Amino acid sequence: MSVTAVPLRPISRRALVFLWIGILVAIGGGVALAFTGSTKPGIATASGLRYEVIEPGSGPKPTDTDVALVNYRGTLEDGTEFDANNQMPLPVxxxxxxxxxxxKLMSKGAKYKFxxxxxxxxxxxxxxxxxxSIAIPGNSTLVFEVELIDFLPEAxxxxxxxxxxxxxxxxxxGGPGGPPPGAEPPAP
Known part of the structure; x- marks a missing residue:
């Protein structure tokens, strides 16, 4: 069996140096991505929200019909604070x-960063x-540190x-129709 050899044109030393540098940069970037999973912080949801679990909490999670009691601090990516509140009731x-x-990702007692x-x-x-004055410039990524203290259904x-x-x-x-003031409530 014979192998046909195809002569290759010689490559300049300068081109080889750039090729090897490119390969090393690509490998380094791939290794960094493998260890971090992303170049951005936190875990990503399908919608694009990123979050980090600081403390997991326990129990059920709020739904759209709940009112959450939270401590939070909102900043821009550069650290400029635009809002903060403690024990603030917020309709989810x-x-x-x-x-x-x-x-809706959090359980009671959880602390997350969004x-x-x-x-x-x-x-x-x-x-x-x-x-x-501008509090939050357009197209800003908002960074929130949030603690979910509790939540209750809106009803x-x-x-x-x-x-x-x-x-x-x-x-x-009992509201209207209840016993008149001073009257004893009906026996159970």
Whole structure:
């Protein structure tokens, strides 16, 4: 059996050096990507939200119909803080899409960090302070550190608010049609 040899043109030493440098850079980048999984921080969801679990928490997770009690701090990628609150009740479905999605990943007691891309945050529109200055520039990635303290279904929150209003107005616990003030409640 014969092998046909095809003569190759000689390659300059300079071209070989660039070839080897390119190969080493590609290998180095591939190794770095293999260890980190990404060049961006956190775990990515299908929508593009990125998150990091700082403390996992336990138990069930909130849904769109819940109101979450959270501690949070919101910054831009450069660290500029634009918002922070402690023990803030937030209707899960009423937040920007990325924040709502992130809350629904958390269990009570969990602490997460979210990186919300513009399309899941405020988009291309600037968000302004009451004085007219720009609080959040358009196309900004929002970074939130969030602690989920607790959450309750929105219906329970409404019921609690109604009971509180009734007490403030001097209405009986049963609402209209309940026993008159001073009357004893019916025996069970």
């Amino acid at each position: 479905a009423a937040m920007v899409p990325g924040f709502s999605e992130g809350l 990186w919300i891309p513009p399309e899941l945050g405020y988009g291309a529109e600037d968000k302004r302070n009451p004085d007219g 329970v929150i409404r019921q609690m608010q109604m009971q509180q209003m009734q007490q403030q107005m001097g209405m009986p616990p």
